[in-house]
Amino acid sequence: MVLVFAEREGNSFKKSAYEAVSYGRDLAESLGTTCVAAVIGRVENAGQLGRYGAHAVVEHTGAGTDVFEPAVYTAALDEIAKSQNCDVVVLSGSYTGKILAPKLAARNKAALVTGVVELPDMSSGFTVRKSCYSNKAFTTVQLNAPNKVLSIIPNSYSIKEFPGEATLTQLSTDLSGSSMTQSLEIDKQAGKVPLTEAEVVVSGGRGLKGPENWGMIEEMAELLGAATACSKPVSDMEWRPHSEHVGQTGITIKPNLYIAIGISGAIQHLAGVGGSKVICVINTDPEAPFFKAADYGIVGDAFDVVPKLINRLKEINA
Amino acid sequence: MRSKFSYFCTTLTEKKRDMKILVCVSAVPDTTTKITFTENNTKFNSSGVQFIINPYDELALTRALELTEQQGGEVHIITVGDASVEPIMRKALAIGAASAIRVDAQANDGMEVAMEIAAYAGDKGYDLIMAGRESIDFNGGQVGPILSELLGYALVNIATKVDIENGRVLATRDIDGGREKVSCTMPCVVTAQKDLCEPRIPNMRGIMQARTKPLQVIPATVSSGSTAYASFELPEAKGAVKLIDAAEAGKLIDLLREEKKLI
Known part of the structure; x- marks a missing residue:
């Protein structure tokens, strides 16, 4: 059976959970088996995961599961997997998934592939494609163990809708004794679209000349329902927070639309955003390497071009 | 009064103890490398490629050195690979590691690397095991979390800040859309993210000393991994960029709506 970890945020599921369940x-279906979703901690209406493809849901609400803790969550997920006899486990490659996938695989001597970008191919054994060389290439990996753990890059699979609700089972073993780390404080900007989940990202580089000029980037992002991002120099100069830095040493993103403003497109930046489905580049330098990776380009000054884009968006929204 | 005062002094000094830190390093192609493959796309083409210490591993090493400078203690590095990785090990020694261990194996995957390191480190009493958040070649992000599981140590993954206070690890890690401050006891596994520290450039004295620092080679203990890279491919080349005149920039929005149905 296939087990999917459906990550929650407070009382509700993250978008990446629906994606992983689908x-x-x-x-x-391609393995001729059923799909079970694993939920750790309490959530409103876990049965709704049926609408995204789960046949059954197992909810673990034992003591210790309220707040994410690596050892506790690994134990909970492992208990759910064993209770359902699951040999393939799927997780989203969120920051939580990046911890749970390797830990769960290590416990069960499973074949582990992270950074997965599409469904496995079962025509000769069990192979799956993953991103490698920081988005500069892909590799097809053969999984040679009976237990398998796959972690998929957020935004690489479309959410699908299915009729009906899933059956719900509860587990409640006390896991508080497994806890090894203590959470002291969480610093999160409420209401903002997380970069890795955003479908549209508006990103600014050194061409914007200073942090005081980000107003128009934020305005455009708001009109598009987009998240904001930045290049490495911008985060290094502390014009923008490190959490917005996309690129090889920052966050890797795969939005449907990436709009790069005043970013030249160094190979390290492309490594973090090259997986975007459509790329628009706005730069004063017609020789900027980013234009070679772009679908649409405007050679021009951001301070002239961006207000025009904002006006057009306002006209459409009006 | 006097005895109380001396007791107070001892507890203060006891809290500061020598640390033993193991840093896992791997050799990766330089970040500016143009990636190509050979042998019918089954192998990475390493000809003419400059190999460096994985940048995240280098951050882990630097922070480990800073911690032992504050707390006292020693940093050792470990790598899994053949003799071709020794130049980057010498560089790690030049940056400041006291000694180096190479597990003589061509590992297939992160699981195998982590199992080799766990087999070595298990009984050595390290307070901290540090590694990069991921290697920039296979981007697995596996070694740190697997080590924590195999050794039963606490884990702080993708850390942007690590300090030792009163014998505890105080750290900040990245989470989706923000950061979390955590605390845990040692032994602990910490993986390094950008912002953890500034990398160090080895000085001449370090480079000279590195030549005589111990570099131990030990045999592999794990038979083989459970995954294999069957083939590689480069992403499809993008078609030519469609240029829009800056004077009519608003047209971009219309094209995204009409051609791509994105807005």
């Missing part, structure tokens, strides 16, 4: 359902 991926798990399609994988289960």
Whole structure:
């Protein structure tokens, strides 16, 4: 059976959870088996995961599961997987998934592939494609163990809708004794679209000349329902927070639309955003390497071009 | 009064103890490398490629050195690979590691690397095991979390800040859309993210000393990994960029709506 970890944020599921569940359902169908979703901690209406492809949901609400803790969550996920006899486990490659996938694989001597970008191919053994060389290439990996753990890059699989609700089972073993780290404080900007989940990203570089000029980037992002990002120099100069830095040493993103403003497109930046489905580049330098990786380009000054884009967006929204 | 005061002094000094830190390093192609493949796309083409210490591993090493400078203690590095990785190990020694261990194996995957390191480190009493958040070649992000599981140590993954206070690890890690401050006891595994520290450039004295620092080679203990890279491919080349005149920039929005149905 295929088990999918459905990550929650407070009382509700993250978008990446629905994506992982839809991926798990399609994988289960190609393996001729069922898809079970694993929920750790309490959530409103866990049965709704049926609408995204889960046949069944197992909710673990034992003591210790309120707040994410690596050892506790690994134990909970492992208990759910064993209770359902699951041999393939799917997780989203969120910051939580980046911890749980390797830990769970290590416990079960499973074949582990992280950074997965599509459904596995079962025509000769069990192979799956993953991103490598920081988005500069892909590799097809053969999984040679009976237990398998796959972690998929957020935004690489479409959410699908299915009829019906899933059956719900509860587990409640006390896991508080497994805890090894203590959470002291969480610093999160409420209401903002997380970069890795955003479908549209507006990103600014050194061409914007200073942090005081980000107003128009934020305005455009708001009109598009987009998240904001920045290049490495911008985060190094502390014009923008480190959490917005996309690129090889920053966050890797895969939005449907990436709009780069005043970013030249160094190979290290492309490594973090090259997986975007459509790329628009606005730069004063017609020789900027980013134009070679772009679908649409405007050679021009950001201070002239961006207000025009904002005006057009306002006209459309009006 | 006097005895109380001396007791107070001892507890203060006891809290500061020598640390033993193991840093896992791997050799990766330089970040500016143009990636190509050979042997019918089954192998990475390493001809003419400059190999460097994985940048995240270098951050882990630098922070480990800073911690032992504050707390006292020693940093050792470990790598899994053949003799071709020794130049980057010498560089790690030049940056300041006291000694180096190379597990003589061509590992297939992160699981195998982590199992080799766990087999070595298990009984050595390290307070901290540090590594990069991921290597920039296979981007697995596996070694740190697997080590924490195999050794039963606490884990702080993708850390942007690590300090030792009163014998505890105080750290900040990246989470989706923000950061979390955590605390845990040692032994602990910490993986390094950008912002953890500024990398150090080895000085001449360090480079000279590195030549005589111990570099131990030990045999592999793990038979083989459970995954294999069957083939590689480069992303499809993009078609030519569609240029829009800056004077009519608003047209971009219309094209995204009409051609791509994105807005």
